[in-house]
Amino acid sequence: MASQSLKRILIKVSGEALAGDESFGIESRFLDEVAGQLVDLSQNGYEVAIVVGGGNIFRGMSVAAGGADRVVGDHMGMLATVINCLALGDAIRRLGGNARVFSNLVMPDVADHFTAREARKTLEEGGIAICSGGTGNPFFTTDTAAALKAVELECDALFKGTKVDGVYDADPATNPDAKRFDEISYDEVISRDLKVMDMAAFALARDNKLPIFVYALDVAGGVQAIIEGKGLSTRVG
Ligand SMILES: Nc1ncnc2c1ncn2[C@@H]1O[C@H](COP(=O)(O)OP(=O)(O)OP(=O)(O)O)[C@@H](O)[C@H]1O
Numbered sequence: 320m321a322s323q324s325l326k327r328i329l330i331k332v333s334g335e336a337l338a339g340d341e342s343f344g345i346e347s348r349f350l351d352e353v354a355g356q357l358v359d360l361s362q363n364g365y366e367v368a369i370v371v372g373g374g375n376i377f378r379g380m381s382v383a384a385g386g387a388d389r390v391v392g393d394h395m396g397m398l399a400t401v402i403n404c405l406a407l408g409d410a411i412r413r414l415g416g417n418a419r420v421f422s423n424l425v426m427p428d429v430a431d432h433f434t435a436r437e438a439r440k441t442l443e444e445g446g447i448a449i450c451s452g453g454t455g456n457p458f459f460t461t462d463t464a465a466a467l468k469a470v471e472l473e474c475d476a477l478f479k480g481t482k483v484d485g486v487y488d489a490d491p492a493t494n495p496d497a498k499r500f501d502e503i504s505y506d507e508v509i510s511r512d513l514k515v516m517d518m519a520a521f522a523l524a525r526d527n528k529l530p531i532f533v534y535a536l537d538v539a540g541g542v543q544a545i546i547e548g549k550g551l552s553t554r555v556g
């Protein structure tokens with residue numbers, strides 16, 4: 320049974336986490352695990368929209384650092400998110416769920432062009448709306464795309480599923496003594512420059528009063544457990 324206060328949600332799935340134990344690409348066991356969690360949420364009455372990152376395949380900054388055109392690099396990064404979204408949509412359908420892949424880059428043979436109107440319709444009809452291609456613009460990230468889509472689709476909350484189980488006072492990957500927050504305000508996360516998500520995403524969420532839950536994608540129960548107050552996450556609000 321879906322919670323009344325958090326019924327329509329957007330989940331940002333980290334591209335990097337989709338690689339599982341590998342450093343590149345998609346680990347099918349992990350993909351199926353994530354898809355299974357999304358199907359369960361949808362079948363339990365939640366309206367679920369998805370944005371997927373591309374870090375397991377390509378990040379525009381990495382080519383720009385080598386001297387290539389950043390805009391071309393970012394287009395390549397956005398295409399990487401389309402690949403991940405197609406894989407996730409397919410995994411959801413194989414598990415009996417109903418998913419429709421949208422894209423902010425126009426590619427009619429591959430995905431439906433994203434409009435908030437069509438994506439909302441998919442959600443209202445019980446389908447999972449997967450939003451690929453980021454914002455469609457270079458110099459952004461899929462975190463910002465996730466906040467933007469969550470606002471456009473009138474979601475009650477944004478869940479950022481990643482490799483860590485919340486927001487810490489320093490990057491826990493490089494600081495073993497970092498302390499985790501159960502809750503933190505938008506302004507504090509921005510003023511401390513805590514880099515679990517980019518600042519544009521936090522600012523957009525703050526300006527639209529969109530709560531964000533940062534959680535570890537590989538923890539059993541996932542989003543459903545967090546909504547029921549049983550799972551670990553940091554609430555940014
Ligand atoms: N203060 C912090 N609290 C928590 N995590 C942090 C913090 N600062 C940096 N991080 C790092 O941020 C990472 C998550 O952000 P990142 O944008 O790199 O990944 P992602 O969005 O999950 O991946 P992708 O770009 O592939 O979708 C975590 O794995 C963590 O190591």
Ligand SMILES: O=c1ccn([C@@H]2O[C@H](COP(=O)(O)O)[C@@H](O)[C@H]2O)c(=O)[nH]1
Nearest residue numbers: 372373379393396397453454459460461
């Ligand atoms: O709106 C957007 C979103 C993404 N990009 C590019 O795609 C890659 C992958 O996204 P991540 O958020 O890093 O996973 C990103 O590095 C950008 O190059 C974009 O240009 N615009």
